[in-house]
Amino acid sequence: MNLSPNNPIGIFDSGVGGLTVASAIHHLLPGEQIIYYGDTAHLPYGDKSKETIIYYSEKITEFLLEKDCKIIVIACNTASSNAYENIVKLVGSRALVINVIDPVVDYIQHHLSSQNIGVIGTKGTINSKSYQNKINNLNKNITVSSLATPLLVPMIEEGFIFDDISNAIIRNYLSRPELQNIQSLVLGCTHYPIIQNQIKKYYNFKVNVLDSAKIVAGFLRNELNAHQLASTHIQGVNHFLVSDYTDYFNAISNMFFEGEINLEKDNIWN
Ligand code: DGL
Numbered sequence: 546m547n548l549s550p551n552n553p554i555g556i557f558d559s560g561v562g563g564l565t566v567a568s569a570i571h572h573l574l575p576g577e578q579i580i581y582y583g584d585t586a587h588l589p590y591g592d593k594s595k596e597t598i599i600y601y602s603e604k605i606t607e608f609l610l611e612k613d614c615k616i617i618v619i620a621c622n623t624a625s626s627n628a629y630e631n632i633v634k635l636v637g638s639r640a641l642v643i644n645v646i647d648p649v650v651d652y653i654q655h656h657l658s659s660q661n662i663g664v665i666g667t668k669g670t671i672n673s674k675s676y677q678n679k680i681n682n683l684n685k686n687i688t689v690s691s692l693a694t695p696l697l698v699p700m701i702e703e704g705f706i707f708d709d710i711s712n713a714i715i716r717n718y719l720s721r722p723e724l725q726n727i728q729s730l731v732l733g734c735t736h737y738p739i740i741q742n743q744i745k746k747y748y749n750f751k752v753n754v755l756d757s758a759k760i761v762a763g764f765l766r767n768e769l770n771a772h773q774l775a776s777t778h779i780q781g782v783n784h785f786l787v788s789d790y791t792d793y794f795n796a797i798s799n800m801f802f803e804g805e806i807n808l809e810k811d812n813i814w815n
Contacts, residue, residue, distance in 0.1 A: 548615040548640065550774050553578040554765070555614030555640075557605045559590035561787070561794055561808070562698070562735030563620030564801035566645060569762035570618070571783065572803065574769075578780030580612050586788035586814060589698060590623040591667025591734075598669065602628035603635055608813045615774050616641040618765060622666050622733045622757075626673035641768060648764030649731055649757045650679040657753070659686040663724045666733030668693045676733060692723045694734075701736045702797055707743055715740065719747050729753040739800060786811040 554574075556567050560583045567581050582605050584590075590598050602624045606617055617640055619625045619632060625644035633642050653662065664676045671693040680689050696714050705711040724730070730752055732738060738756050745754050769775040783806075787794060790810035798808055 548774060550615070550769075550776050551778070551780060552613045552615035552774075553580045553780065554616050554618060555580050555582070555606075555609030555612065556618040556620050557582040557584070557602070557609065557624070558621040558735055559583070559601075559623065560585045560588035561798040561801055564785070564798055564806070565735055565738045565758045566618065566620035566761055567785075568802040568804070569758040570765060573759075573762040574766060574775075576776045576779045578776070579783040580609060580614060581783070581785045582609060582811075582813075583785070583787045583794075583808070585790070585794050586812065589667070590621055591669045591695060591698065593623075593669065595627045595669075595673075598624055598627040599631045602632055604813060606632050606635055610636065610639055614640055616643065616765070616769065618761070619644040620761075621735060622646065623669035626666075626670045626675035641772060641774070643761070643765060643768060645735075645757050645761050646675055646679060646733075648761045649733075649755060650676070650683065651764065652755070652760045653680055653687065653729075653731075654683045657687070657729055658684065660728045661688045661690070661726055662729045662731060663727040664689060664691040664731040664733045665694045665697075665718065665724075665737065666691070667698065668695055670733050676731060690723045690727065691733075692718060692721055694718045697740070698734065698736050701739050701800075704797075704800075706740060711740065711743060712747075715743055715747055719744070727752060729755060731755045732757060736801075784809065788812050788814060
């Protein structure tokens with residue numbers, strides 16, 4: 546691997562939701578340069594087939610490699626669940642690759658040894674059984690129950706965050722039989738950190754709600770340090786690229802990223 550610590554970190558997602566991960570990374574590692582790619586032309590990934598998710602993810606990964614990214618962060622849970630192995634193979638020794646699931650599984654393994662854990666995410670993430678299989682491969686004493694919660698992404702994007710509508714949808718999902726008697730809940734989707742306070746409130750703060758964005762940022766820092774790839778001085782400006790630009794995407798991106806950002810269009814599909 547011929548990589549420099551001062552190369553950028555490449556982060557990608559199906560759209561702007563992955564900015565929650567980019568934001569956590571930026572705040573933990575402000576000296577790193579980020580190149581973010583949101584595939585707004587093709588979102589949502591949550592309902593797409595595995596083949597399509599792999600196809601999109603590989604194309605974006607090649608683009609980020611052309612930008613000399615030292616590490617590829619698959620910020621999208623659906624892409625992490627369905628395309629991680631393909632991306633690792635594609636990247637080979639050209640860069641490091643992390644997804645957003647392994648850091649959470651690692652955290653669970655070290656902090657929550659025997660529990661009932663719930664996972665919520667898109668249909669693509671839940672149907673893949675990624676969280677369940679990875680957690681149970683390491684620890685059979687943990688019971689994992691999962692529920693696809695597809696209404697949450699459009700609900701959040703449309704700004705229903707802390708009102709009667711969002712509370713009713715959250716209550717409806719979290720009261721389903723699949724999620725009873727859990728001690729922890731994994732927010733297995735880029736968008737869900739935005740409603741984590743409402744989710745905690747639903748549980749009267751008695752369920753441990755795991756915000757994967759922060760866990761992923763910590764995991765990334767350890768990976769960079771372990772490979773001597775942490776930046777040695779403050780890097781250049783961050784870039785937030787999208788395959789399809791609208792004022793709407795630009796406006797909502799500020800909900801997912803703490804701090805001012807502007808999206809730039811870079812359509813790699815032409
Ligand atoms: N980024 C996706 C995820 O984390 C949610 C949005 C989508 O379905 O594309 O699974």
